[in-house]
Amino acid sequence: MAVITNDSGLPYAWFEKTGEGGAAYDVLAVRGTFDFSRDGKPITLATEQKPIIDGDEFDGEVDSAPLKAVLKREGDRVLYKPATDVYLTGTARSAHDEMRAEWMAGLQVGSMQKILRLHGPRQFVRGLFGWRLTRATPTNAVPLDYRLAFGGTYASESEEAAVEYVYKRDNPAGCGWLPDDEALKTLSKDARSQIAAEIGKLKLLAAPQIEDPMQPVRHPSQQCAAQGFGPVARWCSPRIDYAGTYDDRWRAEVYPNVPNDFNPRFYQSAPPDLIYPGYLVGDEIIIMAGLLPEGRVTMRLPRLRVMMAMTTWDGGGRVGALNLDTVAIDLDERQVSLVWRERFDRTDPVNFLRLGVTAFVNPMPEHAHG
Template identity: 35%
Template sequence: MSVENHTPFPALAFRQYNMAGDMMGVVVARGTFKLTKDGPLRLADEQYPLVMSDTYEGDPHETPQVACTDLAPFKPGTDITFIGAAFAPGGQPQSSWTCALKVGPVAKRLRVHGPRLWRAKTRKTWRGLINRAHEDALDGWELTPGEPVSHVPLDWRLAFGGRTAEDTLEANPLGIGLVDEARFKEQAEWRAPQIELEDQPIRSIRDRPQPAGFAPISPFWKDRAALAGTYDDDWVASRHPLLPHDFDYSFWQAAPHDQITEPWLEGHEPFELTNLLPGFESLKGSLPGLALQVSIDQGTGAQSGLMVLDGVHFDMRPGVGRVFMTWRTAFRWPERRGVPVLSFTAQRETV
């Protein structure tokens, strides 16, 4: 639906029921910005359009999500996400180093490694003298050092997770690091995770850490799917088309849980990217300090309210190199009267 837009940002209005069954109007706006060193984000000349559906590199079940839909009705907090790579300090290939993302109160550090392996250790057994099928026995697994590299893609496919014939990590089905020990004779080497939380190093094939990354999480992965509610026969009979009673609006938060800040960011917070940009071991800046409001006259006089900043997404992939910010607000709109008016404001008001 159209919005009377007095900003440079693409914006859209749509209607959706809330949990109580009220028809709500939702307005979302998306701004595109460029990084500046030691300064606020700068408005980009080209404003990217709204994202109308979740976007993936390819098959959603085989590739990571690169952008999440802007058509979410409500987010309880601000998502802070980053897509790109970690770059070795000084530009010289290294086997391992740390990188960090900090925006306002959110601070997270990862350790990245060059390609490394879980390698089976075996020993000879006396049973092999009788039956060669039992000559070798498994004597544990060693983790090889990472190969020296100049950068590591911050990709869920390089974090802990994945699938084997016996196991699937639903929190990150794209990842690596699961080992099928029973197959050690036919496969003595398995890829080990290249990305981990700095304070949770992976030391054993039996470790089950939370997958580590800065990127968005797919809605059908465990951490988000668990918030979607129960869609059963009882829901169809007594609740449809409303959301289930056990639906949690945090489902719409696409960031890892430790990259969500509640309440929302105000939009002027400082940020720091450490070893996340080529040629910059540390780049500091701040959000641009913009505030947006929506006003609407539904026949009883104009009412206005501040939009909340519920998304800050650093997309540092080659050819993109932009920061995207999303703002959102909702209001009762039972009869679709009036046209939402979007504008800048310095005031905090309530619809």
């Protein structure tokens, strides 16, 4: 068991994980909580530091209806991430809290940016000539919740047969989506008939309030991706597509290890377009627009690195910085949570580790400031 001295003042977790091929690792995860700043200043260390999150936290009945639940907060006990996840949670507010039918919302971190269009509540209504989209009811607040993005799930009901599901793979918890004939082909004949009959009775559908302005949702059977700023649950595509193949061969030859075609990108929980190309290091610009009542807000990641010095039982050792692999922005709390991580091969286990924080003076290059 490693002896750890924590001089960082930040909460941490030290835990074991098994990686590809059954390799054993010790993992160090450090969490820091920071308050929003303004005018391009670095975010500041919060007085109250929030503890390590032991596991994924969900909103919805994850035990009885997991496809309709959404990931609220990602757990910190992850083996590692190949790049930095950036995501937003909470409720987006219009500028000056004005009531609006729609507005644009954008996030930039370093050189990476994403823009979405937010709407007030609206519906798809079925009429004589098919589905039409109603005007949005003006609002000043839109929860950044995948249940308000394009998607959905339909289930058969039978006392004699197992329940069958058809759902939008990238957002089963969403709204406004109807399966086409191709999607229904995955079901048995009885389930297909039952769900088709259920859909045939629908007159109203809640329409998505969060969408890509370059590919707006206009019809329930439209082929377009769900959009959001928040973390993606493990069972949603494209994340689930990196989990590998769990079949009879895996069960006979590889279990309990991850499949041979497992891709570590599965550990990334951010939407694909909010996974940074590499790791953020600190001092990068954060720009939010259309997300807070004060309008455009500019701040920076803190100019600090989490450092460690360690020795192993066989006399080895090293000093270095942990990777900043998670930037979680909470609009409601007006805070940013950062997670730094490092993994250590247990073939030569760590016997002592000292953890600390160091500031760096040199600012990031100008291109990282927007």
